[in-house]
Amino acid sequence: MMAWEAYQQIKKHLDDCKKPLIFFDDDPDGTCSFLLFYRYKKEGKGIPLKTAPKLEVSFAKFVKEYGPDKVFVLDIPMIDQNFLDAVHEMHIPVVWVDHHTPLERRYVEYFNPRKENPSDSTCTTANAYYTIISDDPEHSEQKKELWIAAVGGVADWQLPEYMEEFAEKYPKLLSKSIVKSKKPEKALFGSPLGRIVKILSFTLKGKMGQVMRAIKIMTRLEQPEELLEGTTSRGRFLLKSVEKTEEQYNELLKRAAAQRxxxxxxxxxxxxxxxxxxxxxxxxxxxxxxxxxxxxxxxxxxxxxxxxxxxxxxxxxxxxxxxxxxxxxxxxxxxxxxxxxxxxxxxxxxxxxxxxxxxxxxxxxxxx
Structure with a gap:
């Protein structure tokens, strides 16, 4: 992870804006990062990247259309300098939080743990979670978002430091023994938490309109059981929406495994x-x-x-x-x-x- 001072700087960027536009990768790590920022800020707009893992200059039109006072880029490995140049000409600051191979770019506040330690690949979800609790890591009100941070971390094959706290709070979703094993694949494929990761992943499939509707619902979820057990109408809607997707996935997995x-x-x-x-x-x-x-x-x-x-x-x-x-x-x-x-x-x-x-x-x- 980065130094707490870095997370406090990112949080200040969040606190100092009123209409952020957030671009994020459309995988669970990127989506959970967005959810953490949006649920904390309760303002702004998110746009998932569903094409390539690269923010190209063509996306500057969304900035111009929305008119944000700040742009955030989460879990996206590459940003075209032309995009940053275009947004700079609009006099809108850009904050980039990522954990892929660091790049040299102008006109951007760039936060990446690999800049200081090339072997530190702490996922963007964890960095987003540390950001929103950075004012008071032990007692922050934002620790209510721990379950979202856990979903995004495990989805990226990681067991961040806060997973012990998660296992303590949600023992039915993840056992302490899995956390102690230091094997995130066990959490991903051998625990109820992993099932939530899969459900989230499936909700991100399909056409942009469907995905945006699902993400909007996810910004309002209060407990992980809503996704796992359908304990609310919101959760039931999301579970119903992934049934066909899960069938397609299981068929593909079966055919792929047969190639062994x-x-x-x-x-x-x-x-x-x-x-x-x-x-x-x-x-x-x-x-x-x-x-x-x-x-x-x-x-x-x-x-x-x-x-x-x-x-x-x-x-x-x-x-x-x-x-x-x-x-x-x-x-x-x-x-x-x-x-x-x-x-x-x-x-x-x-x-x-x-x-x-x-x-x-x-x-x-x-x-x-």
Whole structure:
């Protein structure tokens, strides 16, 4: 995590604005980050990024249309300098809170734990939670949002420091033994809290109008049981809305798992459907098959959008190296990456990735 002074600076940015516009990644980490900020501020507007993990200059039109007094960017790995230039010309400050590989940008207040410690990948949800409780970490009224912070943290395969407190407060949702195991995958796939993560993830699928309606409802939830058990009309609506999505996901997961072989790689691709499940399917496949390199791709518009996962090998530099001579982009975390490659270049990308993995495994054997 960052120093408390950094969180207090972010909180001051929140406190000093009246009409914030918040861009956020449309995965559970980004969404929970937004929920924490919005529920604290109770003002402003959120826009999830459902295209690419990059805030391009085209999004400046939303800033111009809404007319905010401050822009926040949460859990989005890349921002085009052209976007920042355009917003700067509108005389609107930008605050960027992220935990991916740090970038050099102008005209932005940039908060990223990796700037001080490259190995500190504390998820954006945790950073958002620490922000809203930063005035009084022990007794803040905002600790009522602990359950949202727990959902976003576990969704990003992390068990932040506050998870012990969560397990104490919600023992039916997460056991202390799982927290002590320091294995977030157990929380994600072996606890009721993990079920809430999956429900949240499914609500973020589909068309923008449906997603925005679901997010609006989530800003009003008071307890995690609403999502898990449908104890309120709000919760029941969200549970009903994900039934079809969950059926599609389970079918994809079943077909993907069937691709398992003696190969070090487990690769599964599918053609365009209404929603993308590559992140969720790749995560669960890694849990089921931890010794595999997982590649799940969705073909759309002449491109293959992939989620890549590995437990034992740091794949981010291998993914970046595999992009050489390839039309596309990619990156992410040490063990979880995304890539978007033109279909004509997918064989080359995968071949170069295989060679990179083979070389990494040789190096591991040499150093043992």
């Amino acid at each position: 072989s003696e190969d070090k790689f487990l690769i599964y691709t599918y053609t365009d459907k209404e929603s993308s499940y590559t992140k969720e399917v790749s995560n669960e496949l890694l849990y089921k098959f931890p010794n595999k390199i997982i590649v799940v791709g969705r073909e759309k518009g002449g491109e293959l959008k992939m989620s890549l996962r590995s437990k034992g090998i740091v794949i981010r530099p291998l993914v970046e190296a595999a992009l050489q001579g390839v039309e596309g982009y990619g990156g992410g975390h040490e063990h979880a990456c995304g890539a978007c490659i033109k279909m004509k270049d997918v064989p080359l990308f995968l071949d170069q990735l295989r060679k990179g993995v083979e070389e990494a495994e040789k190096q591991k054997k040499v150093t043992k």
